[in-house]
Amino acid sequence: MKKIGLVLLYCFILCLSAYFYSAHLHxxxxxxxxxxxxxxxxxxxxxxDEKELQQLVQNANRSGDILSIAGMQHSQGGQTVYPxxxxxDMKPYNQILEVDEDAKTVTVQSxxxxxxxxxxxxxxxxxxxxxxxxxxxxxxxxxxxxxxxxDIRHGGLSDTVLSMRVLTxxxxxxxxSPTENKExxxxxxxxxxxxxIILDATFQLTEDELYVTETQSMDxxxxxxxxxxxxxxxxxxxxxxxxxxxxxxxxxxxxxxITYETAPDQSKLPEHKQLKTENLVAVPKFFLGLSRINDxxxxxxxxxxxxxxxxxxxxxxxxxxVMRSDSEFMEYDNSRKTEVLQxxxxxxxxxxxxxxxxxxxxxxxxDFNLLNVTVRYVGQNDNAVLSYAKExxxxxxxxxxxxxxxxxxxxxxxxxxxxxxxxxAHRGSYYLPYFGYPTKAQMQKAYPRTNEFFQLxxxxxxxxxxxxxxxxxxxx
Amino acid sequence: xxxxxxxxxxxxxxxxxxxxxxxxxLLIKNVGNSYAQFGWSYGLFALTAALCYPLIGKYADRVGxxxxxxxxxxxxxxxxxxxxxxxxxxxxxxxxxxMGVLGAVQKNSEKTVLARFVTKELAGxxxxxxxxxxxxxxxxxxxxxxxxxxxxxxxxxxxxxxxVYAWSGMQLxxxxxxxxxx
Numbered sequence: 001m002k003k004i005g006l007v008l009l010y011c012f013i014l015c016l017s018a019y020f021y022s023a024h025l026h027x028x029x030x031x032x033x034x035x036x037x038x039x040x041x042x043x044x045x046x047x048x049d050e051k052e053l054q055q056l057v058q059n060a061n062r063s064g065d066i067l068s069i070a071g072m073q074h075s076q077g078g079q080t081v082y083p084x085x086x087x088x089d090m091k092p093y094n095q096i097l098e099v100d101e102d103a104k105t106v107t108v109q110s111x112x113x114x115x116x117x118x119x120x121x122x123x124x125x126x127x128x129x130x131x132x133x134x135x136x137x138x139x140x141x142x143x144x145x146x147x148x149x150x151d152i153r154h155g156g157l158s159d160t161v162l163s164m165r166v167l168t169x170x171x172x173x174x175x176x177s178p179t180e181n182k183e184x185x186x187x188x189x190x191x192x193x194x195x196x197i198i199l200d201a202t203f204q205l206t207e208d209e210l211y212v213t214e215t216q217s218m219d220x221x222x223x224x225x226x227x228x229x230x231x232x233x234x235x236x237x238x239x240x241x242x243x244x245x246x247x248x249x250x251x252x253x254x255x256x257x258i259t260y261e262t263a264p265d266q267s268k269l270p271e272h273k274q275l276k277t278e279n280l281v282a283v284p285k286f287f288l289g290l291s292r293i294n295d296x297x298x299x300x301x302x303x304x305x306x307x308x309x310x311x312x313x314x315x316x317x318x319x320x321x322v323m324r325s326d327s328e329f330m331e332y333d334n335s336r337k338t339e340v341l342q343x344x345x346x347x348x349x350x351x352x353x354x355x356x357x358x359x360x361x362x363x364x365x366x367d368f369n370l371l372n373v374t375v376r377y378v379g380q381n382d383n384a385v386l387s388y389a390k391e392x393x394x395x396x397x398x399x400x401x402x403x404x405x406x407x408x409x410x411x412x413x414x415x416x417x418x419x420x421x422x423x424x425a426h427r428g429s430y431y432l433p434y435f436g437y438p439t440k441a442q443m444q445k446a447y448p449r450t451n452e453f454f455q456l457x458x459x460x461x462x463x464x465x466x467x468x469x470x471x472x473x474x475x476x
Numbered sequence: 477x478x479x480x481x482x483x484x485x486x487x488x489x490x491x492x493x494x495x496x497x498x499x500x501x502l503l504i505k506n507v508g509n510s511y512a513q514f515g516w517s518y519g520l521f522a523l524t525a526a527l528c529y530p531l532i533g534k535y536a537d538r539v540g541x542x543x544x545x546x547x548x549x550x551x552x553x554x555x556x557x558x559x560x561x562x563x564x565x566x567x568x569x570x571x572x573x574x575m576g577v578l579g580a581v582q583k584n585s586e587k588t589v590l591a592r593f594v595t596k597e598l599a600g601x602x603x604x605x606x607x608x609x610x611x612x613x614x615x616x617x618x619x620x621x622x623x624x625x626x627x628x629x630x631x632x633x634x635x636x637x638x639x640v641y642a643w644s645g646m647q648l649x650x651x652x653x654x655x656x657x658x
Contacts (some may be wrong), residue, residue, distance in 0.1 A: 003646075003649050006550065006645075006649075007642075007646065010553055010554065010642050013554055014557055014635075014638070017557035017558065017560065017561060017635075018635070020561055021560045021561055021631055096516075203636075285628060285629070286628065346566055446484070
């Protein structure tokens, strides 16, 4: 009897611990990212209220300090840091200012995360139009990198911003929108924190919906036609994502696609409405861990992903939950290695000819440790000065495991530059928030308005109050 | 408790403790950030152990080794459940103090059991053999855990170790009292 009591007591404490641990896990903003770019900054100033932030900029104008702006700091090219500068940490500036149920809008401070917005609007049956696939990022950060996500119907992130307020280098707060201060508006979106501090933004929302998951595996050659006919042409298909194989036997050949389509019967939405949290981190983390080690691990990882995807076919899920993709399993702690991302955009019609060339680059470098390739769709959208979607594009996000020693960095640089050359040759472009591997010439080619971008920077911030490593690397 | 069972038990808890001790530093790294904090957390552990030994020594003769080992196993099982929840350095300090107490219980009991069992003439051989098995268990655990931390989160390690401790506690309870009096 005593024994059973003891065991039961233990089980109770075990459950209690697991419960508190997972609760803590979900609200923590604990960061574990690896530094390829160790930079010494002088101080970190938390952004707490508008007046203080204004004061901070004015003080920096007097003292000549350089300001860099930080959200979650998941960009990898030093966009949030400047040596010996002051980093303005916007994470504490994270209030949801207003949810307007009738107008379907939300106004938030820039340090709030997409998860914060989801929690605020979900009770009203509302949902974001466009957000990043992972919801851990801050609004200010995502706007500054002009992020995109799974939605295929609502254009780019910039199309969903009704207005924002930005604290510019002169210490003034300006209202920006597609009609007011338009030029600055489209420079700030995708502006990498070089035009001022985004204080708050108002987003147009849409209604939360119930989706049914459709999955399909295929050869990559069939994918563009599949996408055009089975996804884009189907009005009920709302969100989409695909994965290319990283397993050596089917490298960049096999792929599977996941599409979320409006469910014919919306009456079950209330059952699926509750926002999900990340639960089984250990499982994907384990398989990703296997895939880091060797080719056999990659085969296993790919097979598991495929089986899992087949398993979710037909499942019902709410729009808000689709927009809450897991990311925690990707956390990786290793002192000599790190994981970096690359993202390439290639026109839909070029995909079939592009993939074999990309594969050739990868196969020429057998040591290059590629862990995952996801494919998303980005509709043509060139309103941001630094716009990557010059036409309707597929985006490929590559997760790469690399060493942090100078030799490994040099190796990765070489491969990345080769991959970008291939991408550019197919009228493609690449995404700027990642490590500064690409050359200046590559940036000019991928972003024809690069010079205009830096000219605008000089005009709106003549003293270069806002600077970061990205600016230093790519300014003319 | 017969001697074989005792080695088996020590092997089990040796596995559990070597699962966490080397990697435990990873947790402190996440929580604290200076060498001084490392020093303090281990120092507190040793200091509390030192203060507890006289008391534990006295109790060992009165309540028996089995009870004390049971306190150690279940105590550790529960304590490890608190580790994943530690977010501040002082949490780690508190846990270290409690671990110090339990560590002292284990160290003392390990030695009393050995002292009660070994025959003076063969003490060297017997204790040597004892260490072979407990060290092998510890070695396997520490290597395997290295891989586990790569795959799982550090918190998972604490949960697994806690379960191993709980299991060792159950094993102890299964032993008949007669056996317990060596």
